Amino acid sequence: MTDRGDGAPAPSVASARARMRDVAQAARVDQSIVSRVLRNDPHLKIRPETRERVLRAAAELNYRPNAAARSLRTARTMMIGMVVPDLANVVYERIARGVSERAVPAGYVVMVAAGSAGMQLGEIAGRVDGLLFGGATDEATAPGEVEDDGVPMVLVNRRERWGVPTATVDDQAGTALAARHLIALGHTRIAHIGGPHNADTGRRRLLGFRRAMEAASLEVPEEFVVEARYDEESGYAATARLLEASPRPSAIVASNLLGAVGAMAAVSAAGLRIPQDVSLVGFHDAALAAYLNPPLTTVRMPLEEMGRRAVDGLLALMRGESDVDDVEVREPPELVVRGSTAAPGASS
Amino acid sequence: MTDRGDGAPAPSVASARARMRDVAQAARVDQSIVSRVLRNDPHLKIRPETRERVLRAAAELNYRPNAAARSLRTARTMMIGMVVPDLANVVYERIARGVSERAVPAGYVVMVAAGSAGMQLGEIAGRVDGLLFGGATDEATAPGEVEDDGVPMVLVNRRERWGVPTATVDDQAGTALAARHLIALGHTRIAHIGGPHNADTGRRRLLGFRRAMEAASLEVPEEFVVEARYDEESGYAATARLLEASPRPSAIVASNLLGAVGAMAAVSAAGLRIPQDVSLVGFHDAALAAYLNPPLTTVRMPLEEMGRRAVDGLLALMRGESDVDDVEVREPPELVVRGSTAAPGASS
DNA sequence: CTGTTAGCGCTTTCAA
DNA sequence: TTGAAAGCGCTAACAG
Numbered sequence: 147m148t149d150r151g152d153g154a155p156a157p158s159v160a161s162a163r164a165r166m167r168d169v170a171q172a173a174r175v176d177q178s179i180v181s182r183v184l185r186n187d188p189h190l191k192i193r194p195e196t197r198e199r200v201l202r203a204a205a206e207l208n209y210r211p212n213a214a215a216r217s218l219r220t221a222r223t224m225m226i227g228m229v230v231p232d233l234a235n236v237v238y239e240r241i242a243r244g245v246s247e248r249a250v251p252a253g254y255v256v257m258v259a260a261g262s263a264g265m266q267l268g269e270i271a272g273r274v275d276g277l278l279f280g281g282a283t284d285e286a287t288a289p290g291e292v293e294d295d296g297v298p299m300v301l302v303n304r305r306e307r308w309g310v311p312t313a314t315v316d317d318q319a320g321t322a323l324a325a326r327h328l329i330a331l332g333h334t335r336i337a338h339i340g341g342p343h344n345a346d347t348g349r350r351r352l353l354g355f356r357r358a359m360e361a362a363s364l365e366v367p368e369e370f371v372v373e374a375r376y377d378e379e380s381g382y383a384a385t386a387r388l389l390e391a392s393p394r395p396s397a398i399v400a401s402n403l404l405g406a407v408g409a410m411a412a413v414s415a416a417g418l419r420i421p422q423d424v425s426l427v428g429f430h431d432a433a434l435a436a437y438l439n440p441p442l443t444t445v446r447m448p449l450e451e452m453g454r455r456a457v458d459g460l461l462a463l464m465r466g467e468s469d470v471d472d473v474e475v476r477e478p479p480e481l482v483v484r485g486s487t488a489a490p491g492a493s494s
Numbered sequence: 495m496t497d498r499g500d501g502a503p504a505p506s507v508a509s510a511r512a513r514m515r516d517v518a519q520a521a522r523v524d525q526s527i528v529s530r531v532l533r534n535d536p537h538l539k540i541r542p543e544t545r546e547r548v549l550r551a552a553a554e555l556n557y558r559p560n561a562a563a564r565s566l567r568t569a570r571t572m573m574i575g576m577v578v579p580d581l582a583n584v585v586y587e588r589i590a591r592g593v594s595e596r597a598v599p600a601g602y603v604v605m606v607a608a609g610s611a612g613m614q615l616g617e618i619a620g621r622v623d624g625l626l627f628g629g630a631t632d633e634a635t636a637p638g639e640v641e642d643d644g645v646p647m648v649l650v651n652r653r654e655r656w657g658v659p660t661a662t663v664d665d666q667a668g669t670a671l672a673a674r675h676l677i678a679l680g681h682t683r684i685a686h687i688g689g690p691h692n693a694d695t696g697r698r699r700l701l702g703f704r705r706a707m708e709a710a711s712l713e714v715p716e717e718f719v720v721e722a723r724y725d726e727e728s729g730y731a732a733t734a735r736l737l738e739a740s741p742r743p744s745a746i747v748a749s750n751l752l753g754a755v756g757a758m759a760a761v762s763a764a765g766l767r768i769p770q771d772v773s774l775v776g777f778h779d780a781a782l783a784a785y786l787n788p789p790l791t792t793v794r795m796p797l798e799e800m801g802r803r804a805v806d807g808l809l810a811l812m813r814g815e816s817d818v819d820d821v822e823v824r825e826p827p828e829l830v831v832r833g834s835t836a837a838p839g840a841s842s
Numbered sequence: 843c844t845g846t847t848a849g850c851g852c853t854t855t856c857a858a
Numbered sequence: 859t860t861g862a863a864a865g866c867g868c869t870a871a872c873a874g
Binding site for chain 1 (some may be wrong): 868
């Protein structure tokens with residue numbers, strides 16, 4: 147009886163948010179009917195005419211279910227959180243795309259929490275039905291606490307001994323592929339810029355590199371393996387160190403994309419050219435890589451698929467399944483050859 | 495009386511999530527006392543000993559308040575959503591940083607929804623206390639519906655006539671600064687890669703460019719102004735077109751960062767060099783810019799501050815203030831001169 | 843086919 | 859200084 151009864155109900159004014167009870171009143175049915183109609187309860191037998199009335203009333207009142215009330219009642223938020231250490235890293239875009247592809251059709255809203263997470267982890271955990279914990283950096287960001295909170299969670303692109311299922315790609319195959327590409331081009335002095343040693347992706351990528359080199363009976367001098375964070379600055383510094391070796395490497399496998407960008411800058415700064423003096427392969431592919439100067443040869447990992455599979459695992463966990471296995475995406479890495487790699491040149 | 499009474503309460507097992515009632519029982523007080531203690535109710539007069547008991551019980555049971563219940567009761571979620579069109583654009587990292595700086599101390603959790611938003615906008619709106627609508631692209635993503643939902647919201651880096659407060663930077667001053675830099679270097683044939691015309695940032699940046707050129711009495715031939723989306727591919731294509739003009743421009747102001755990356759590639763592909771043949775200035779600064787080849791001269795806009803101010807406005811809106819003004823961050827743009835700009839060379 | 847009812851876990855008067 | 863009680867808006871038995 148608030149603003150009804152006067153012909154035109156001024157649809158978009160909808161002052162105070164309508165509750166389900168208001169809709170019920172307007173449609174002259176019980177609230178529970180409204181609930182069932184709006185959620186398409188398959189058990190509900192209702193005559194079309196009544197359903198029509200309900201639907202129209204809801205539309206007219208611009209009714210939106212109250213998420214908090216629903217969550218309280220059902221004990222589900224229908225929201226999945228994805229925690230990433232850093233919004234600046236372009237690879238998360240591809241992972242997130244895969245995540246959405248799978249989560250949205252399943253009825254979930256996906257939201258990402260950025261920042262050297264862990265900070266608000268507790269807060270976030272309480273607001274989602276499941277957590278995708280992405281980003282390989284920083285051991286300190288151990289979500290042990292979150293486990294305690296009992297929130298289903300899977301680690302994306304990262305393996306740890308936390309008893310939490312993981313979704314990863316075959317990092318080892320990736321760097322091996324990069325190394326083999328360089329070897330095939332005729333390189334023998336190949337260096338590797340690894341990830342932080344506390345990141346397991348770093349360890350796996352290094353391993354793949356070493357294996358490929360061994361398989362080709364190529365030496366990897368100690369000074370040809372350096373550690374770096376996954377950003378430009380660190381890739382730059384690592385490369386600068388690498389180029390001081392003598393003889394210096396004729397090719398470098400960078401174990402991440404941003405690091406490779408830094409590496410390119412360092413090579414230039416040293417007065418050397420890519421690929422004539424130094425060949426470079428980056429790890430992970432993104433639009434950016436194609437537009438660098440020169441265009442960067444990369445190993446394209448199936449990041450979207452990893453995102454999808456991570457959601458599959460998470461949904462299983464959320465369903466209460468206890469035997470959720472780690473998944474390593476089988477889709478093989480793909481070498482995207484661009485301008486940053488070539489046969490070793492004449493210069494030393 | 496569930497699992498108490500047997501000496502060691504096995505703290506981390508905490509099977510079923512503890513409710514406030516359990517804590518109350520364990521501390522032998524009423525639930526309402528627990529609520530008040532845990533939220534530091536200033537009105538509460540309680541004897542230290544009792545408070546101690548409550549706190550200890552909560553800790554022992556590993557109690558976490560139920561977010562849904564609290565939200566239902568208080569009608570607030572303590573969560574702010576930030577909607578961005580695209581996680582791949584590195585500038586959002588800086589905006590998000592500013593947003594968190596302000597929102598977190600105010601007690602809010604910040605989560606970002608990526609994707610050509612609007613898709614799930616309704617869903618998201620119901621789950622947050624306020625919405626930061628970022629990203630200047632795509633008119634179709636009109637959040638008119640969200641307004642109807644009555645969710646407080648502010649537009650970030652974008653102005654529209656929706657009656658929604660906005661937080662922006664001085665885009666016009668930014669491109670003007672870029673143009674003046676090139677003019678000071680001696681350039682006269684300066685082109686501009688604009689943003690999409692339906693993005694207001696694009697219009698403002700173009701305007702700033704034109705004004706600066708006019709002020710220097712420099713002509714801008716029609717073919718020196720091209721439109722592009724804010725990504726590498728589009729910047730590449732736009733630049734390719736620009737370089738077909740004859741005489742071709744000796745300098746280009748790209749109105750975004752990713753577009754500038756594409757522009758660099760296009761210049762190279764045309765067999766020209768930066769900055770000898772073509773100078774280039776990018777819009778918005780990020781770590782990436784410093785590591786491009788050559789390092790990209792950019793206009794650094796106060797993105798963090800824009801994020802902070804956007805939150806200020808949003809919080810005001812959420813407080814119910816109705817006179818929230820648009821804010822244009824006063825902090826002036828800053829020219830970051832790197833290697834991509836130089837005096838016009840000898841080549842034509 | 844439709845209505846009644848009992849909470850979900852919290853906050854917050856109001857009363858003691 | 860503490861407790862009792864009402865109810866936020868919804869869902870899901872259970873009854874008609």
